[in-house]
Every structure is written in structure tokens, then in C-alpha cells.
Amino acid sequence: MELVGAIIVLIGSIFLFLGALGILRMPDSFNRIQAGTKATTLGTLLSLAGLIFLMPGWWGKLIVLIMFIILTNPVSSHVLARAAHHIKTPLTPQTVIDKYADEENKELDNHKTEVA
């Protein structure tokens, strides 16, 4: 039982490590957020799931933690990405398309005509 838990926690920490590596290696904020969100979600999830095997008495609280992480992790990364785009964080030169920039410019033009 303890061995199973330890192995699951180990796999989780490997994913967390890969997420950290991704944050270092990726070229711009958006790709870093991508690597960060995905690897940490499964990494944290597996670490907590492994703890259920190690500490069976904590299962309820650990499940609550897992649910909160699944709910909040994508929201926070979405808000980070949105804010990064709004302050015009440069995208990597490898970027092939940016539909969102066109949309923001359109909004800005509308605003200008309204003010004028």
C-alpha cells in the first residue's frame, strides 16, 4: 500500500519536474503557461492521489483539494495569458498566426471612433 502511494507520488513529481523544465525551455510567456498548466495539473493531482494511499484517513480532504485544483488551475492560466496579451507581451518569432491581436485592434479602433 505504501509502495503504491510512493510510486504514484514519484510519477507526480516527475511531471512537476517536466513542467518546471518546460517553463525554462519554452521561448515565450504563452508557451510557458502551456507547459506550466498542463504538467502541474497532472503532477499535483498524482501527488495528492498518492497521498491518499499513504494517509488513508485524509482521503476526503485530499479529494476536495484535487477538485479545487482541477477547477482553478485552468482559470488562473487563462487570466495570466489574457493579461499577458493585453500588455502586449511579445510572442516568439516562431508564432505563425495571432487572430486575437486583430480582434484587440478592432476594439481599440471602435473605442477611438466613440471617443472622437
Added chain:
Amino acid sequence: MNIKNIIVTTVILFIFWILLDNTFELLNLLLGAGLALFLSLIFCRSCNVFGDMKLTPLGITYTFIYLFVFFIELLKSNLDVARRVISPSLPIKPGIVEVKTSLKSPMGRMILANSITLTPGTLTVDIEEDRLFIHWIEVKTADPEQATNEIVRKFEKYLEKIYG
């Protein structure tokens, strides 16, 4: 007053009570049920979060199918990111594309956006009415319709059944 909202909120609060309390004594469970009902009656008379959820057997079945599909995608997404991070050449071709959703309910759209963020190579940057802007780590197509088929379809067909 929306009966459905109050019922769903009560059930969720009660489940949280059981998970946090972790003892299965009758008195504790009754207290939890009472508190859950009381709190949702106070705070959820005008909220409209679960209003368009379908509480039919079909809707509940699809909720479970959806959770299953979601976990498979979550696993795939992590392996995908791990592969990209490890490979020395860093194979990425990022870009922000636009996709459309046919979901009407705000809750359904929120779940769709969150699911997209947690699945292979995609990150929701913004949502405006029925258009989602998605950062894609490996852009396969710039055409909105093809991108919609590629990214949104696999979740939408289940969420349509649950949220209409």
C-alpha cells in the same frame, strides 16, 4: 426562486461536508444536510449558475462520460507536453486561432474553456460571445471551422447533451 439551483447547491455543499467531516455518524450527516439546505436557501435564491443544467438521467450519464473523456485528454495532454519539453529540438509552432462554439449556456461555455485549457497543446486566452481565442502550441490549421472541428468538437458533443 429557482428550485433547481437550490437543489444542486445543496447537494454540492452536502458532498463537501461529507468529504471534510469524514465521519459517518447520523447526527453529523443530519446537521450537514440541514446546514447545506439553509445556506443554499440564503445565498442561492437569485444565483443562476446551474439553471441550464439538465438533471435528466441522460444528462447525468453524459456528465460521467464527459468526466471520463476529460481525464483521458488530460493524460494525453501531459504526455504531449512532456514529449515536447524533452525533445532537444523543442518542436513547437505556436499561434492564436479563433474557434466558434454552439453552446449557449454560460456554465457550459466555462466548462468548455477550462477543458480546452487542460487538453493537448491548447490554452484559452479569451472568450467573446460564441468565439474563443485559443493559443495552440502546434497550429495545424488557421481556418476557424477546421480549428473548431479539431479542438472544440470532442467536448462539445457531450456538453451539448448536458447543457443544451
